[in-house]
Amino acid sequence: MARLTRVQQQARTRASVLAAARQEFVEHGYAPAKVDRIAERAELTRGAVYSNFPGKRALYLAVLVEMVENARVDEAAERPGSLADALGSFARTWLERLPLVDDPAPGGRLQLRSLVDVVDDEQSRTVLAQTVRLEALLLAVALETCGPDDPAPRRVRLAELALTLLGGSALLAELAPGFGDSFDRVRACEHLADLHLADTWAPPHLPFVKPAERCQDAWTPPTGLPDLITGEQVDLSVDGLVAVLGARRLDAAEEAVRSARAGEQVTVVVVTGDPAETGNLVRLRIADLASCLRRVFPPGTWRHLRLVIDDAAVAASAAGLAPVDDGTEAAVRIEGGAVVARAHGRGAAHAAAHERRGHERA
Template sequence: MVRLTRAQQQQRTRAAVLVAARQEFAQYGYGEAKIDRIAERAELTRGAVYSNFAGKRALYLAVLADTAERARLDAEPPPEPPDSVAGALGAFARVWLERLPLAGDTPGSGHLQLRSLSGVVDTEPARAALAELVSLEALLLALALEPDTALRTRTVRVAGLALTLLHGAAALAENAPGAGDPFDLARAAEHLAGISLSNDAEPAHLAYVGPARPAEDEWAAPHGLRDEIDGRRVDLDDDGVVVVLGVRRLSAADEAVRSARRRDKVTLVVVTSDPAEIGRLARLRIVDLVACLRRVFAAGELPRLRVVFDDGGTVAAAVGQGSVDDFTEVAVRVRDGLIVARADGRGAGHAVAAGPVRPRKAVEPPPRPGAS
């Protein structure tokens, strides 16, 4: 008989809890689900469930995040990607709307199908984080819509309007399954590409952001991280800009991306003081969005922004941020294995990305043999 290690046994227990929880939430929805029934379904004790998840909310978010991750892994790019912003918005809407429950669906299956957060996001920190996540989702969609041009405020706003339309349709369909014609909604999303909006303008506070501080510190790049956009390992040894943002400052990612040079590699590192719940909420939303993007856009058209979740705080520590919370905002520029610029506080990403870049160090040739 093979004896499992403690880590293997914990992994098996966690998997059993997720399977049981998925069945419970599908049958009863979030509000009526019970931890006792989940434990019974998994043939475990109530304590075993709580040893892996802090509570019902954390467990529900874990189930949804696991569902979104599976969808991302299964997502395949289209044979012919859209050739216009309008076409891309329509295609994205059609993929996104597949989650809407149909007439006759039970409330429970509709909740899981919708990635419903009804009754889940019921605290001020979670609501504030969700608002910031919507801003980040709009940024990521905008970067996919126009991958070969400089980021425009108008495109981000159009992407935000499209997401508002889709989330509104989802909220209606959750309470009235079958309401709203998906084809009409997709056509409406297409028309947003031509909507008249005011001219681009920089956020007013950027005029008051001070310059980044020059530095020459060793960069101990953390390893074992994953880019949530393409699912691959992230190599932070590369030259570029690293921006660490708490979940209540994620809208500042727009400033960093807009200010960065065309060839800069920009990495957004998401941190939170509550990884069990708000961290899972953030991961769910981003992974779910990426799963849709990957079915609409070719791999080369996915957002060039790299997104990393730093639950262990390793990246934050590497940039010199001893502790993090939901309002953290710190950025560094990395070049030749050194941190060459730093900034923290409001506008940190903009300050580092827009600041001057020192020239590379000249490499001195080795001395000639016999030279004195």
């Protein structure tokens, strides 16, 4: 038998560690789990485990990411008939993760994608809060396609309420199993459609945003970056807006979506200095949400929005936006195979989006 290459051996070791870690978390849960037991299960040394994962939290997140990404998703063929139908269908799909009352607690927490005791410091809590803002935007973009209104009203606050109700259901399922009725929660989500929230998007900082830098730089976009929403590879060669956001600035994604012209592609590129923990926390939450969304809304729902995690910052570097960190907020406009506008700091996506309009007026 031919000897395994170093890359093949690393992949095999990583797979063994993940399989052992999943078994450990299913049996014991996150907090009581031990890295030494994971190493023993995988028939590896403790050092071999740490050479692939920096710690138990990174292992847990990697197990959840693998579980979510490997799950089969049957995509919806048609759009829900009404806003209430969409909210109800999304709630039913999301609530399928709730374990049964007699399911073992540790395995049930894994099924719930529980982050109790995992998100336990200021950095991870900040990133989670920003990621949930991004989740609400993705759900809102879908909800804004439902109903007769044209243009559709902003529905981010509605999406936030639905996610709050469902997230609370998951927490109660973990801490007080058997409480409540899932059918009631579905009906409650449906009735959220009747709320009048006067939802508008009017950030007070936009009039004070510094104009983008005009440029004419070559654009050689990276390939092979998967879209977390659809699972397909992103084509960054098309004209449009590319917003590069650190994990602590994800709420600026809405600025890119709202500032862009109707019909043009918006690509949100998420960057972080800690792919194993921060990056996988974002990847887990977005991939999990997207798997639910794709079962309710047809693929064309997000045809003008792409979302990628750029662990190696290859897209940011190609756009001339490196170095990056968790606090990065920057954007470029792509036209005719070139970077024609570049902006950094608060309001970067708005500045880059409006630079084209300035050229047209001239």
